Amino acid sequence: MQKIFVAASARGSRKRPPTRFMSYHLRLTVLGILLFAWPVFAHAQSMAESMTESGDQERVTFDAVQAVFRKHCASCHNEDQPRGDLVLTSLDKLLAGSSSGFVVVPGKVGESPLYTLTAHLDNPKMPPNKPRIPQRELNLIERWINTGLVDEAKQSGKGVQEEADRSAMTEKVATDSPEGTPSKVDDKESDTVLRSYSTLKPLMQPTPIRAIAMHPNQSILAVGTFGQVAFAQAETGEFLPDALELANLDVTVLKFSSDGKVLWIAAGVPGESGEIRRWDWEKKAWLPSLGSEQDTILAMDLSSDGKRLAIGTPLKTVKTFDVDSNQLLHTQKKHTDWVLSVSYSPDGLLLATGDRFGGIQIWESETGAEFATLRGHTGGVTGMAWSQDGNQLTSGSLDGTVRVWDMHSFETKENWVAHKEGVLALVKDRNGLMLTGGRDRTIRQWGSDSSKPVWEFKTDTDPLTLVSSSFGLNEIGLASDSTGNIHRMTAMEKGTNDMAVRSFSLPMQSQPRRFADIAPKAPERVLMASLRKGAVEASELAKSSSDVVQKIASDELKASSSGPKDHGDRESDLEETKRAVASLEASLKETYKTAASLEESLARLKQLVILQEARIKQEELRSKQ
Numbered sequence: 001m002q003k004i005f006v007a008a009s010a011r012g013s014r015k016r017p018p019t020r021f022m023s024y025h026l027r028l029t030v031l032g033i034l035l036f037a038w039p040v041f042a043h044a045q046s047m048a049e050s051m052t053e054s055g056d057q058e059r060v061t062f063d064a065v066q067a068v069f070r071k072h073c074a075s076c077h078n079e080d081q082p083r084g085d086l087v088l089t090s091l092d093k094l095l096a097g098s099s100s101g102f103v104v105v106p107g108k109v110g111e112s113p114l115y116t117l118t119a120h121l122d123n124p125k126m127p128p129n130k131p132r133i134p135q136r137e138l139n140l141i142e143r144w145i146n147t148g149l150v151d152e153a154k155q156s157g158k159g160v161q162e163e164a165d166r167s168a169m170t171e172k173v174a175t176d177s178p179e180g181t182p183s184k185v186d187d188k189e190s191d192t193v194l195r196s197y198s199t200l201k202p203l204m205q206p207t208p209i210r211a212i213a214m215h216p217n218q219s220i221l222a223v224g225t226f227g228q229v230a231f232a233q234a235e236t237g238e239f240l241p242d243a244l245e246l247a248n249l250d251v252t253v254l255k256f257s258s259d260g261k262v263l264w265i266a267a268g269v270p271g272e273s274g275e276i277r278r279w280d281w282e283k284k285a286w287l288p289s290l291g292s293e294q295d296t297i298l299a300m301d302l303s304s305d306g307k308r309l310a311i312g313t314p315l316k317t318v319k320t321f322d323v324d325s326n327q328l329l330h331t332q333k334k335h336t337d338w339v340l341s342v343s344y345s346p347d348g349l350l351l352a353t354g355d356r357f358g359g360i361q362i363w364e365s366e367t368g369a370e371f372a373t374l375r376g377h378t379g380g381v382t383g384m385a386w387s388q389d390g391n392q393l394t395s396g397s398l399d400g401t402v403r404v405w406d407m408h409s410f411e412t413k414e415n416w417v418a419h420k421e422g423v424l425a426l427v428k429d430r431n432g433l434m435l436t437g438g439r440d441r442t443i444r445q446w447g448s449d450s451s452k453p454v455w456e457f458k459t460d461t462d463p464l465t466l467v468s469s470s471f472g473l474n475e476i477g478l479a480s481d482s483t484g485n486i487h488r489m490t491a492m493e494k495g496t497n498d499m500a501v502r503s504f505s506l507p508m509q510s511q512p513r514r515f516a517d518i519a520p521k522a523p524e525r526v527l528m529a530s531l532r533k534g535a536v537e538a539s540e541l542a543k544s545s546s547d548v549v550q551k552i553a554s555d556e557l558k559a560s561s562s563g564p565k566d567h568g569d570r571e572s573d574l575e576e577t578k579r580a581v582a583s584l585e586a587s588l589k590e591t592y593k594t595a596a597s598l599e600e601s602l603a604r605l606k607q608l609v610i611l612q613e614a615r616i617k618q619e620e621l622r623s624k625q
Contacts, residue, residue, distance in 0.1 A: 060144040062091045062152055068137045070272050072118075072127055074294050079328075089292040091152055106149045109142050197284065198245040200230050202509035209480035209506075213254035213263070214467050215281075221478060222263060223486065223506065224251025229265060229279075230506060234478065234488060237504030244279060253300040262287065266297040266311065274313065276300070276321075290321045291328075299342040299353075308365060310351055312339025318353045318361075320368060330368030334361055341395075343384040350407075352393055354381025360395060360405075372410045376403055383426030383466075385434070396426035396436055402450070416450045427477060429468035435477050435489075437463030443479055443487070445499070455499050459487065 069077075069088040076083040079093075086098035094114075097103050103114040116122040118141065120132045127133070203225070211224030214234065221234045229244040229251060246267050252274075253266035261281050268274030274293035279286060290309060291297070299312035308329070309321045318332040318339055337356040344351055350371060351363045358377035363370060379399030386393055392413065393405040400422050404414035419438025428434045434446045443463050444453035461482040468477045476489040476499065488502045 058143065059147040060140060061148045062144065065140055065144040065148075067273075068133070068140060070294065072133050072137075076127075078294050079292075089294075104145055104149060106152075107146055109145045112145050115141055115145060197242040198228075200239060200241055200243040200507065201228060202507040203484065204509060206483040206508075207506075208464060208482040209484055209486065210464050211251045211254040211266070212465050212467055212478060212480050212486065213256050214478060215256055215260050216258060217260045221486070222254050222256070223480070224254045224265065224267075225484075225506065226250050229254065229263075232486075232504070237486070237488070237502060239507060246277070249275075250296065252296050252298060255300060255302055256281075257302060257306050258304060259306070262306075264300065264302060264309070266300045268293065268296040270296050274311075276309065276311065288326050290323075290326055291319065298338060298340055301342045301344050301351075303344045303348040303365065304346055305348055308344075308348070310342045310344065310353070312342045312353055312355075314338045316355070318342065318351075318363070320351070320365070330363075332361070332363060332368060332370075334370065335359060338380075340380050340382055341384050343386060343393075345386050345390040346388055347390055350390070352384050352386070352395075354384055354395060354397075356380040358397060358399065360384070360393075362393075362407075372407075374405055374410060376412050376415070377401065379422060382422075382424055383436075385426060385428035387428075387432070388430060394426065394428065394434065396423035398422040398424075400438070402426065402436060402446075414450055418444065418446070418453075424462055424464060425466040425479070427466040427468050429477070433468070433476065435466050435468070435479075437466050437479055443489070445476070457487070457489065457499065457501050460485070463487075 066089075073088050077086045077088045079087055079089055084098045084100065086103060087093035087096075094104065095102075100113075104112040109115050113122070115138070117124065117126040118133060119138050125132070132138075207225055209223060209225055213222045214220075215222070219234045221232045223230045223232060223239075227246055227248060227250075229246065230239055231243065232239045244265070246265070249267035249269065251265060251267045253264075255264045256262070257264070263279040263281055265277040265279065266274065267277060272295070274291065274295055274297040276290040276297065277286065278289065291311065293311075293313055293315075295314045297311045297313055300309065302309050302323075307323055309323055311319050311321075313319070316333060316335045316337060316339065318330075318335065319328060320330040321327065322329050332353070335353065335355040335357075336359065339353055339355050341354040342351070343353075344365065349365055351365050352360060353363070354360045354377075358375075358379055358381060360374035360377070360381055361370065362372040362374065374393075374395075377395065377397040377399055379397045381395050381397050383396040384393060391407050393407060394402065395405065396402050396418065400417050400420050401415055402418040402423060403412050405411070406413045418436045419440050419442065421439035423436055423438050425437040426434070435443060436446065437443045437459075439462055441459045441462055443457045443459060443466070445455040447454045459479075459481050463479045463481050465480045466477060467479075476491055478489070479487045481487070483505075485503050485505045488504075490500045490502070
């Protein structure tokens, strides 16, 4: 029997396996091919379709895809750290390529290393030592290369040779745009980033205001908040119906030019981006923007002649731009911490910058060379102001002190404690009048005697920003705080220390909660249990209240039938009744809360009914197909 089994096994090993066994393994093989080969085939097919039918895709602009580069790539490939000589923060520098050659070929995603390396189709995979970026963002890059990049490369004056050997990107001799026409980034703003005047959006909750600016020739105050710049009449505090919309950008600094013709706006996304926008106050139109930072802009100042703009960032850098040519002039990297304050001297020859570590650097404005270093503060330098002759610089710090520096000897001339908890803001007007705001929630005015403030005003929260105003004879300044209030300080009479303060705030909107805000996160049975518990509590509360009322009424009826009571008993009954009233009032409040909770639960249940009905209909449709 054992021999027969061995012989049968030997014969079976030489013959074809049974049909069922073959069919089973064949199915596994086909399934494996589908699982592992199909994604590659599908991706290749999508690339082929995208390359041959790019005209049918929705056009994607560089503004739209730049958010992806900032999120995943710009930490290494930016102007300050151009790893591999590749910069992805601007279109022109991206088209210039890297030290290895071009990185994108307009209309040909398969030949663009920017896509193939990011999609992990080639080596080295990008970003290095990190997972592949989400597919939806890869699709956005792919569509940009196939659609928007073609036109943008032409408008930037850069194209790709039509020969088979595409070794590098080359400059085109003739461009499609006339001479003097700004590049695409300058002359066309993305609708998703910035629009012109729009309707002022009321705030949903109190929001800190970190940026305000007073027009030099009009009683108009610009107020920056999240996603918009609002405008108000400084005298009345009434906000205008129009505002500048900035989508999801947070406004950090506002400044009018000295002639009031241009409003400069520093806005961005913390940890991701920062940029300078310009609004033509007379033409009511956007002008070319400046800068493309990897973090928000913390400080900004404009030279008196309006030709240079300086910014400070959390990346410990100070950058100076030429306003007319939109070009970066200087980049200073000597600071050891965030640059919190930037201030030009009145003659525009010097630039003072202060950081979070307490250091102050003085630079030559024209050359960008280091002029002096001022040491003395032990906390972040939050504000600086020059004297009109430029011989003195006043600085305020989070160490609580205000220092006056002699710009000839570079030593401290005066030093006093203005706010023990720290100075948050400092401003001077053309007459030398100085205001400071501190963490002690106080705004103080200082005169020639620094030992005691001339005047002070107590706010409810920390004053974040101070601006001086030359509009109006008695105007002193304006301040904003961390809850969205704006305080306008005006002298009661010229030459006196009596001050009047008028406070106002951005319009607030009280919006009822929608079901999306209270959407059920738990299973239906938990919601039903909560609903039943609330109903039981409301019923018990109502029953106990009714019992109390009946008991008091019964006691009063018995007392009246038994005859008159003495004065002490009457007072005792009155006190007991008052306690019962207070108890019922408290019970009524609890009932209102329970009713509100029941309303929310009912809304959830109604929505669940709608969802369940929709699911049933979908299943019915699927079964019919």
